[in-house]
Amino acid sequence: MPLASLTTVAREWGRIGVLGFGGPPAHVALLRDLTVKRRAWIDTREFEDAFAACSLLPGPASTQLAIFTAMRVAGRTGAVVGGLAFILPGLIAVLAIAAVSLSSEPPAWIAGFGAGAAAAVVAVVAQAGIALIDPRRGLVYVVAGTAGAVFLGPYVVAVLLLCGLASLGRYTLQSTVWPALVWLSIKVGALSYGGGYVIIPLMREDASAWMSPQAFANAVAYGQITPGPVVHTVAFVGYGAAGLGGGLVAAAIAFAPSFAFVLIGGPHFERLRGSKHVRAFLDGAGPAAAGAILGAAVPLLDSFEHAWQWVVLALAGVALLRIAPIWVLVAGGVAGVATTL
Template identity: 45%
Template sequence: MAGTEGDAGPGPGPAGAAPAPAVPLRTVLREWGRIGVIGFGGPPAHIRLLRQLCVERRGWLDATEFEDAIAVCNLMPGPASTQLAIFCAWRLRGRAGALVGGAGFFMPGLVVILALSVLFVSASPPLAVLGAGAGAGGAVPAVALAAGASLATPSWRNRPATARWFCYLAAGLAAAATIGPWLVAVLLACGAVELAVQRRRGPHPPTPDPPRERPHEQEREPGTEGGPGTEGGLGTEGGPGMLRGLAAAPLALTWAVGGGVLASIAWVAIKVGGLSFGGGFVIIPLMQADAVSRYHWMTGPQFLNAVALGQVTPGPVVQTVAVVGYAAAGIAGGLLASAVAFAPSFALVLLGARHFDRIRGDRRARAFLQGAGPAAIGAIFGSAITLAREISHPWQYLVLAGALVLLFPLRRGVVLTLLSAAAVGVTVALATGTVAP
C-alpha cells in the first residue's frame, strides 16, 4: 500500500492535515524544475509560483496549510522560499519527493550562475563582460535597500515594542556595516534579548490553536509514513540518523578529500545556508568579509558581480555562494558551496515538517524572531553600505542613483533594474574602451 515505504508515499503533513495525493516523482521533478527555471525575482516570485502550482492549479495542498508553511519557514534559519519548496514536495511524495523537488528547484539556477561565473570571475573577461559586471554591481546596493524595505513593513506590524524594534534594527545595521564576520552573533543576541524580555513578564496560559478539521482525514496504519509508528514520517529505524547524515555528508566529504580551501568553502557555505534569517542579503556582509577580506578569493568588484548574478539568475538568492565557491576552487568549489549551503534546508524540513503546526505556535520561536527579525532587516540595510564601499568608478554612482529611482518611485523589478544597469555598463565600456573613464 502507498506509504508503507519511507520514500514511496506522500508526507503526512502537520497534525490534522489531510493526506496529500501521491504525485509521481517525474511530475515533482518537472514542476519544481519549471519553477527553478522561471523563478526570477527572489522569494516573492517563488512563493507566488508555488502557490499557483500547489494550491490554485493542482489543488494538492489547501490554502491554510500553505500559509502555515510560509509562516514556519520564516521562523526557521535558512532561505525560506527554498524550505517552502522542499516542504511542498515532501507533502506530495515524502522524502524522495523532497529531495527531487528541492534539487529541481535550485539546480537550474546553479547551472546558470556557474556558467556566468566562468565569464564574470575569470582572470581576463571580455570588455563587454567587465562593463556589464560594473554596471550591475553599481546597482546592487540599491537592490539591498529594496530588499530591506520590503521586509520592514511586515516586521513593523508584528513588532514587540516600538523602542525595542528600532534598537534591534539599529544593532543589525551597525553590525553589518562594521563587524560583518560577527553579524550572526548580533542577530542571535537580539533574538535572545527579546526572548528574555518576554519571559521576564511571567508565564502566560497556553493558547494553542485548535486543530483544524479537514475533509477526508483518515487513519494510517502503524509503520506507514506519518502513522503512529513513525516519527515525522521518517520511519522508526534509522530515519533521523539518515537525514542528519545527509546534512553532514558534504562537510565530511570535504574534510576527507580536500581539506584546505575546500574546507574553508564549506565553512562559509554552512554559515550562509544555516544562518540567513530573513533572506540571502542578511548574510552578505559575512560572506563578503570571508570571500574578500579573510580568504582573498575575490576582489570587491568581483563580489559585487557575484551578488548581482545571484539576483538576475532564477532560483534562490543564496546561489551567490556558488560564485564565491567558484572563485575559490573552480567548478568543484561552486558545486560544493551550493551543496553545503542547501543541506541545512533539506535537513530542517525533512526532520521537522510534521511538526510545523507546533513550531508556528511556539511562543519562544515567535519571541526569538521578534528580536532577530528586525536585526536581520537592519543587517540588510547595513549590507547596502558595505556593498556601496566596493564601488570603484565614478559613473557607477550615477547607475546607483538610477537604480534607486527604478526600484522605489517607479517600482520596477530587481531583474529589470540590474539588467538595465548592466546595459549601461556595457555601453560605457564599449564607448570608452574601459570601465574606468
C-alpha cells in the same frame, strides 16, 4: 498515497526553478499557483501555514517551501527530487557565469554588465533592509529578542560554542581554503535569519580573501538576476575560492540544512509556527537582520571602479519606487554593457 509521481515533481518543480526570476515573492507565487490553484494538491490554509513556518527557519524560505510542498505531494523522495529540481537551474547558471566572469580575461561586455548590475544592486540591497524595519515596534524588538534568548538559552550557548570553535578552526587553518569555505557555507545555510540578503554580510569578509570587492558585488548581482534563490551567490564565491569544485561544495553545504530542516521538522511545522519562544527570538533577530543588510550596502560601494556606476546607483534608487528589482538590475547591467561599446 503520493499525489504526484516523481517525474511530475521533477518536471513541475524544475519548471519553477527555470522560470523563478524575481526572488522569493516570485517563487512563492509560482509554488502557490502550482500546488493550490492548478493542481489542488494542497489547500490554501496549509500552504500559508507552511510558508509561515519556513519563514521562521534559518536559510532560504522559498527553497524550504519548495522542498516542503514536494514532500507533501510525493513523500520524502519527492522532497529531494523537487528540491534539487528547483535549485539546480539557477546553480548551473551561476556557475557558468562565474566561469566566464572570473576568468583571467573576461569579455569586456561581461565585465561591463557585472559592474552595472553591481551598482544597481546596492540600491536593491538597501531597499531590502529598509523593508524589514518596523518603526512601530522599537524597543519591543530588543526585549522580545532577550526573552527569546533566555527561553532558548541552552540552544543559544550551543550555537555560540559552535561559532567559536568554527572561527578558531578558520583562523588556525587560514592557509587552507577549504575550512574557511566550509564555514562560510554553513553560515549561509544554517545561521542566516531575515531573508536571502542576510547572506551578504555573512559572506563579505570571507569572500575578500578570494575575490575583489567588484567581483563580490557582481556575485551578489548575479545571484539576483539568475532564477532560484539568492543563496546561489555562495556558489559564485565558492568558484572564486576553489574553482568548480569549490562552487559545488559551497552550494551543497549551504542548501543541505534546508533539506534537513524540512525532512526532519516538516511534521512539526504547525507547532514551530505557534511557539511563542521561537517568535520572540525572531522578533529580536529581525531588527538585527535589517541592520546587517543595510550595513552590507555600504561596503558594496567600495567595489565601484567607474564614475558612471554612481549614476546607475542614483537612477536605480529612483527606479525601485516603481519597477521590480530584477528589472532594475538588468537595466543596470545593460547600462554597463553600453559603456563598453
